[in-house]
Amino acid sequence: MHRRRCRAAALVLGLAASLLVPTTVAAPPAAAATPGSKKVIVQLFEWNWTSVANECTSTLGPKGYGYVQVSPPQEHVNSSPWWVSYQPVSYRIESRKGTRAQFQSMVNTCHNAGVKVIVDAVVNHMSGQENGGTGWAGTSYGHYNYPGVYSSQDFHYCGRNGNNDIANYNDRYEVQNCELVNLADLKTESDYVRTRLATYLNDLLSLGVDGFRLDGSKHMPAADIAAIKAKLSRSAYLVQEVIYGAGEPVQPTEYTGNGDVHEFRYGKDLARMFNNERLAYLRNFGESWGYLSSAKAVVFTDNHDTQREGGVLTYRDRGEYALANAFMLAWPYGTPAVMSSFTYSGRDQGPPSDGSNKVTNTTCYSGWECEHRWPVIANMVGFRNATEGAGVTNWYDNGYQHIAFSRAGKGYLTVNDEDSAISGRSYYTGLPAGRYCDVIHGTFSNGSCSGPVITVDSAGWFAATVNAHDAIAIHVGAKLS
Incomplete structure (x- = not known):
């Protein structure tokens, strides 16, 4: 078996001649659900709002990106790791990435550049700090007490495994009623909680946001998400984070009635083909592999979680990573999401920040990888746009x-x-x-x-x-x- 034995440091041109006898493959599935002619999403992970706005004008709009996915904008735990953004303490639009006014300006600037904005919305849980503390914008909170927002009756306490944490992913009750690594799990079956979450999302919609990535969707019943969606003030694009697990009771297909769903198998299988197996096997890549319907799938080579977990190609793979992204942007299955990372050496390391943990302005290739600007990836966005709808x-x-x-x-x-x-x-x-x-x-x-x-x-x-x-x-x- 042929296996890749070296990684390309860069992609260089070859010119000359070959005779390939082409064959046809079955027509690809229906187009993915992101509306409009420009469907490619870029995740500017942990970029501050000023930098996102500048990038929409300088790069994302001109290169044809349709959407920018920004990191959670709500007030969060005040510390340095990247994951504090996923520990809300209030729903104020005030975070280490910027103020409400800066967020509003960013949305307007991106829209003027022809780029829509997707917010990474944390709706399954609040913080995981046992002793509480003071949030980024000065809000005092406890593990199960968020003054003016939630109190103890608004959370699940499953009381299994010696604590409230999920231990068994083959138990639906645990997955959706216990805590993910101590994060206070919201009682999303409660109408009060649903209304409060919808109020947060509607606030973002009032600022012009176009859609949401719903973090931790697997840990909420699909019906709870549907009920929250029904309370939104206007239509919005939704993509739900539901990680596939073979044989598990909670499956991504349960969530497609609400909107799109992340297809986590895609990046791992793509890496496996590039690293150890054969690109020839990709000729029917997509639904034939047991994946979600193309019209409901959002796919990616890596995202902020999978690049830290292994088994996928990341910016560290350089030319090989560029090739995998080129394939993703050329192949018609699903809606492609391009990752744009900051450089990290440890799993918990946060983005480039000042002494107060405030995220500094992005300087590409100096602490920020900016994969979405790599010429191969950026130019293949145009390929995707030009070939939309073609089999x-x-x-x-x-x-x-x-x-x-x-x-x-x-x-x-x-x-x-x-x-x-x-x-x-x-x-x-x-x-x-x-x-x-x-x-x-x-x-x-x-x-x-x-x-x-x-x-x-x-x-x-x-x-x-x-x-x-x-x-x-x-x-x-x-x-x-």
Whole structure:
């Protein structure tokens, strides 16, 4: 079996010729549920509001990202680890990422740049601090007491396993009524709690937010989420965090009636194909693998949790990570979410901050990885937008780590993850004849390309060499005049 034996430090161009006999694959599932023509989400993990606003104007809008997912904006525990953002102490829009006014300005700026805003909303629980304390914005709180918001009767106390923590994920009651690592678990079956959560979400909607990522959705019955959704003041895009577990009683499919759901298997299986198995197996990647319906799935190579847990490709994998993201953005299954990380050496390490734990302005490639700006990833967002709605045709693989496919009449990607170049071949694209920017290695702007140009002949073919651990991508939105 061919296995990848080295990681690409960077992607470089190969040019020359090959003959691939294309085949077709079954038409892809229906388009994913994010509305509008620009569907790609980018998670700017722990960026402050000023930096998010600047990024919408400078990069996200121009590159065609449809949505920016921002970290939780509510007041939280005051400490340094990244996870304090997921420990609310009040629903004031005041956090180490900025003030309410800065948040409002960010939403307006992103909208002006053509980018919608998704908020990571923590609705399953409050803090996990046994002795309480004082929150970021000065609010005093206890583990089960949040003055003016919640008191002891608003929480679950499952009383199992010597404490209130979840121990058995094969027990639905525990998963949805016990605590996730001591986080005070809200009684979401209570109408008061539902109303209070909806009040928080409606406050964000009043600031112009377009949707929510509902953190910890697996730990709430789908019916509770539906009841909260029914209290929203207007429609909003929803994606729910429900981690698949084989044989577990709580399954992601239960939640699709509320909105989209994260497909956690995607990133792990994609990493497995790139690291240990064969890209050839990806020819039917998606629902045929037992995944959620494409129209309900949000997929990612990694997110802030999985990159710390292992088993996925992350920014540390450099060129290989870029290739995996290129595939994700070219393949039509689900709504793709691109991760943008800060650099970390320990699991709990927080984002770059000042002495008071306030998140500092983002400086890409200096404490912040900014994967969404990597040319391969950023340019493939345009590929995704240009090929929206087109099926997969002209699939080719060599049985191992070299694959190629068209997005019917709109785009073409070939990936070579072998340890040597593929040369002396031609590729059938089915694209109109013309000169196209190879967006893996160049940026298309104002009718010209900063990198290599691929010429498709009148029969729809082009000749090229694809270097080891490299790719070529062309699409109709990057065709030279």
